[in-house]
Amino acid sequence: MLARIAHELYWIGRYVARADDTARMLDGLFRASLQTPGGPESSSLPWEAVMAALGATDALPADGPVGADEAVRALTLDAQSPASVTACVERAREGTKRVRDVVSREMWQALNTLYLELDTSDLGSALRTGPYSVYAYVRERCALWWGLADETMLRDQAYAFLYAGRHAEGASMMLRMLRITIVPQLDERPAEGGPAAALLQAIGGLEAFRRSVTGPADAYPVARFLLFEQAYPHSVAAALELLHARLTDADASYRTAAPLLRLARLRAELEFHRGAAQGPEPAEKLAGLLEHVGDELSEADDEIEHRYFEGAAAHAHVVT
Amino acid sequence: MRENLAQIPEQERPARRLVGESSTYEPAEGFVDELFAGPGAPREHADDLISTLDGIGRLSMVDIGRRRDEIFRQQGITFAITGPDGSVRDRPFPLDLVPRIIPAAEWDEIERGLAQRLRALNSFIDDIYHGREIVREGIVPWQLVLGSPQFRRAVHGVRPPGGIYCHVAGCDLVRDADGRWRVLEDNCRTPSGISYVLENRLAMTRLAPELFTGYRVRPVDGYPQLLLSALREVAPAPGRAPTVVVWTPGPANSAYFEHSFLARQMGVELVEASDLVVRDDIVYMRTTAGLARVDAIYRRLDDDFIDPLEFRPDSLLGVPGLIRAYRAGTVALANAVGTGVADDKAVYSFVPEMIRYYLGEEPLLDNVPTYLLGDPEQREHALSRLGELVVKPTNESGGKGVFIGPQATEEELERQKRLVLSAPERWIAQELVRLSTTPTVTPDGSLAPRHVDLRPFAVYGSELRIVPGGLTRVALSEGSMIVNSSRGGGSKDTWVLSDGRPEAVPGSFDPSANLPEMPAIPHSSWTGQEQQQQQARTERRGR
Numbered sequence: 001m002l003a004r005i006a007h008e009l010y011w012i013g014r015y016v017a018r019a020d021d022t023a024r025m026l027d028g029l030f031r032a033s034l035q036t037p038g039g040p041e042s043s044s045l046p047w048e049a050v051m052a053a054l055g056a057t058d059a060l061p062a063d064g065p066v067g068a069d070e071a072v073r074a075l076t077l078d079a080q081s082p083a084s085v086t087a088c089v090e091r092a093r094e095g096t097k098r099v100r101d102v103v104s105r106e107m108w109q110a111l112n113t114l115y116l117e118l119d120t121s122d123l124g125s126a127l128r129t130g131p132y133s134v135y136a137y138v139r140e141r142c143a144l145w146w147g148l149a150d151e152t153m154l155r156d157q158a159y160a161f162l163y164a165g166r167h168a169e170g171a172s173m174m175l176r177m178l179r180i181t182i183v184p185q186l187d188e189r190p191a192e193g194g195p196a197a198a199l200l201q202a203i204g205g206l207e208a209f210r211r212s213v214t215g216p217a218d219a220y221p222v223a224r225f226l227l228f229e230q231a232y233p234h235s236v237a238a239a240l241e242l243l244h245a246r247l248t249d250a251d252a253s254y255r256t257a258a259p260l261l262r263l264a265r266l267r268a269e270l271e272f273h274r275g276a277a278q279g280p281e282p283a284e285k286l287a288g289l290l291e292h293v294g295d296e297l298s299e300a301d302d303e304i305e306h307r308y309f310e311g312a313a314a315h316a317h318v319v320t
Numbered sequence: 321m322r323e324n325l326a327q328i329p330e331q332e333r334p335a336r337r338l339v340g341e342s343s344t345y346e347p348a349e350g351f352v353d354e355l356f357a358g359p360g361a362p363r364e365h366a367d368d369l370i371s372t373l374d375g376i377g378r379l380s381m382v383d384i385g386r387r388r389d390e391i392f393r394q395q396g397i398t399f400a401i402t403g404p405d406g407s408v409r410d411r412p413f414p415l416d417l418v419p420r421i422i423p424a425a426e427w428d429e430i431e432r433g434l435a436q437r438l439r440a441l442n443s444f445i446d447d448i449y450h451g452r453e454i455v456r457e458g459i460v461p462w463q464l465v466l467g468s469p470q471f472r473r474a475v476h477g478v479r480p481p482g483g484i485y486c487h488v489a490g491c492d493l494v495r496d497a498d499g500r501w502r503v504l505e506d507n508c509r510t511p512s513g514i515s516y517v518l519e520n521r522l523a524m525t526r527l528a529p530e531l532f533t534g535y536r537v538r539p540v541d542g543y544p545q546l547l548l549s550a551l552r553e554v555a556p557a558p559g560r561a562p563t564v565v566v567w568t569p570g571p572a573n574s575a576y577f578e579h580s581f582l583a584r585q586m587g588v589e590l591v592e593a594s595d596l597v598v599r600d601d602i603v604y605m606r607t608t609a610g611l612a613r614v615d616a617i618y619r620r621l622d623d624d625f626i627d628p629l630e631f632r633p634d635s636l637l638g639v640p641g642l643i644r645a646y647r648a649g650t651v652a653l654a655n656a657v658g659t660g661v662a663d664d665k666a667v668y669s670f671v672p673e674m675i676r677y678y679l680g681e682e683p684l685l686d687n688v689p690t691y692l693l694g695d696p697e698q699r700e701h702a703l704s705r706l707g708e709l710v711v712k713p714t715n716e717s718g719g720k721g722v723f724i725g726p727q728a729t730e731e732e733l734e735r736q737k738r739l740v741l742s743a744p745e746r747w748i749a750q751e752l753v754r755l756s757t758t759p760t761v762t763p764d765g766s767l768a769p770r771h772v773d774l775r776p777f778a779v780y781g782s783e784l785r786i787v788p789g790g791l792t793r794v795a796l797s798e799g800s801m802i803v804n805s806s807r808g809g810g811s812k813d814t815w816v817l818s819d820g821r822p823e824a825v826p827g828s829f830d831p832s833a834n835l836p837e838m839p840a841i842p843h844s845s846w847t848g849q850e851q852q853q854q855q856a857r858t859e860r861r862g863r
Binding site: 007011014015030031034035053054055082083091095128129130131132133172176179197206207209210211212213214215216217294295298301 | 380384521526529530539541544548586587838840
């Protein structure tokens with residue numbers, strides 16, 4: 001298929017997943033910020049860190065702390081900031097417009113409705129009275145999009161690249177979530193209802209966690225679950241596996257493809273690490289692992305761009 | 321304008337706040353109000369909440385209420401009520417949008433008082449089924465214990481692991497007109513309502529997050545984990561990871577929502593009687609991979625029904641042989657069999673004595689003054705003041721059969737008197753408690769005082785732990801003190817505050833200091849927009 005189309009689909013997958021994950025993460029963090037676990041010594045959430053990690057550095061005020069309301073607003077509505085949910089949806093929709101011939105009509109409608117709703121309704125006031133309703137809507141629409149993709153798309157290269165984008169984004173967002181919200185909690189005394197549990201609930205994984213892990217949803221077991229658990233589709237390990245699988249589908253000579261080799265090695269590394277670490281580890285060790293996986297993932301990302309989409313980017317400048 | 325306004329006399333001045341609900345709020349005469357010290361004057365711990373509520377305004381409250389009903393209906397958090405024509409209808413669980421607030425210091429007292437009471441009750445159950453010391457000392461009459469329909473001979477001499485009987489317990493607390501907390505009744509069998517505590521909090525954070533501004537509210541969602549660890553601690557499974565299940569009578573039970581909620585939150589199986597089987601005094605569940613051993617059962621049905629071989633032979637909900645397995649010590653039941661003897665309403669009046677006897681301490685929480693109508697002297701006194709007292713059957717729950725003297729007609733008084741005299745030992749009489757009130761949203765969105773109680777939940781495993789807060793039930797009609805949800809009561813989110821206010825973050829910050837080094841968020845390098853703009857330019861040029 002055309003490199004340009006593949007590239008477009010890959011990024012549509014990424015932006016839809018990013019909108020969904022950002023909405024879920026904000027929902028969870030916002031809710032966690034309302035209640036105070038443990039005693040007064042427990043730390044409050046650094047919203048600046050959340051904004052920075054999601055790429056909203058340009059929306060950060062020059063000085064002073066960022067309040068929950070401010071951060072939630074910037075990361076949801078600010079169409080100027082490329083990190084906001086609205087911006088992600090807009091980009092995904094722009095992309096879909098250009099590949100209308102490849103995706104089904106129903107998929108386009110699902111995404112377009114979301115875009116129009118975000119664009120026209122009074123989100124500011126909805127966000128003030130309760131961000132939950134906004135995030136619930138974004139989540140529903142994204143789920144509808146993926147459901148329709150599953151139901152209506154031919155399982156060809158287009159499908160493979162769309163889903164490769166989804167899983168690449170899933171792995172990368174999960175790593176960011178873990179690094180911002182959970183790693184800082186690792187050294188704290190486990191407390192009732194911390195951000196780890198709220199995050200799990202927001203990404204819809206609390207029930208899955210309960211069935212898979214016995215013990216409280218404290219930072220360390222949650223981090224392990226979200227990093228290693230192959231049976232949970234949104235874990236980093238599972239996302240890498242799925243990304244690898246979709247690229248294998250799309251690549252005629254997958255045995256020698258650099259990004260695939262790297263992803264396979266990364267998966268193996270994670271599995272080794274999981275087996276080796278039985279008891280709780282020091283926070284630095286886990287933080288180090290997360291950093292390493294993050295680095296490897298961006299390497300793989302570059303290799304994906306290079307191998308499959310090389311021609312596409314240059315193409316943009318030739319059209320006159 | 322401003323000057324003119326200042327000249328208007330106080331009572332004519334337009335409401336300073338958007339709606340000014342709080343300035344016109346009047347606590348009910350003769351009762352303590354949880355959030356207001358006097359007319360229009362919020363208590364210190366309610367100050368922020370009340371001004372936020374004023375800012376939201378009456379109409380928005382109605383709106384939020386509508387969204388709440390919608391969400392609850394979607395999630396299936398409903399309550400079956402029987403209409404006047406006998407039809408059964410599901411309605412959304414009535415959560416009131418104004419939370420009830422308990423300051424940290426006050427909660428500390430409640431928590432200590434509850435822990436003390438539950439320890440004493442647990443010792444009492446152990447004593448009753450073993451040495452009966454408290455009976456021999458003449459503190460609790462043996463007749464009373466024997467007369468309780470909840471006394472279970474079948475478990476005489478059985479001591480569950482750790483000597484814990486009441487793994488899950490709750491007490492109904494009320495605040496009287498003198499401001500003191502009193503225990504209205506104990507729940508040592510299967511107290512329900514904890515799922516509403518968790519769902520209420522979740523709903524409040526979603527529906528009205530702005531109310532939390534300025535507060536440090538202690539989370540409640542640790543409960544399922546507390547329960548699971550307690551069950552694992554008492555499970556007789558040396559050297560194995562214990563298997564815990566929740567046992568429900570089935571979807572027809574009115575608390576089924578809670579049963580499935582707890583199973584889901586704990587990540588354990590929700591079983592019904594047909595899933596369980598006893599072989600050689602060991603309990604198993606039927607799985608796709610054959611029989612799997614069960615080590616601890618959190619059962620949500622009464623003793624009467626759990627084993628047709630021991631108790632009611634007509635029970636279809638029971639598991640034959642369960643009690644044999646329990647006696648053999650191969651499985652833990654939570655709560656243990658026979659705990660109902662401790663929450664008998666006649667036994668209730670002896671709890672302060674139990675605390676003194678077993679713990680050597682003075683009770684921290686008061687009882688409501690209670691008269692045992694089986695006792696001739698107390699009966700005579702009570703019957704002479706029947707119009708001022710509340711009369712309750714000793715072994716009913718859910719407010720069934722409760723007679724409230726001050727609200728009764730002459731005719732009802734006479735009827736109740738006859739009922740008591742026909743079987744005096746089945747009744748108790750209590751002084752009327754003047755339940756405290758708290759601001760509650762009325763259908764038109766304004767605030768009015770409504771009576772509330774409080775049911776905190778405790779979990780007793782290797783140690784006794786109490787979830788901060790509990791279920792606040794509220795009587796939704798004016799003047800009513802009946803808070804039971806089966807009789808038109810609602811509930812409130814209950815906030816226990818942490819010490820201190822939210823700490824202000826220092827003025828300056830360095831984002832890089834608390835941030836791990838992360839690669840920048842990647843974006844699509846294929847800039848379609850650019851292309852479109854170029855196309856547009858080209859078209860213009862071509863024209």
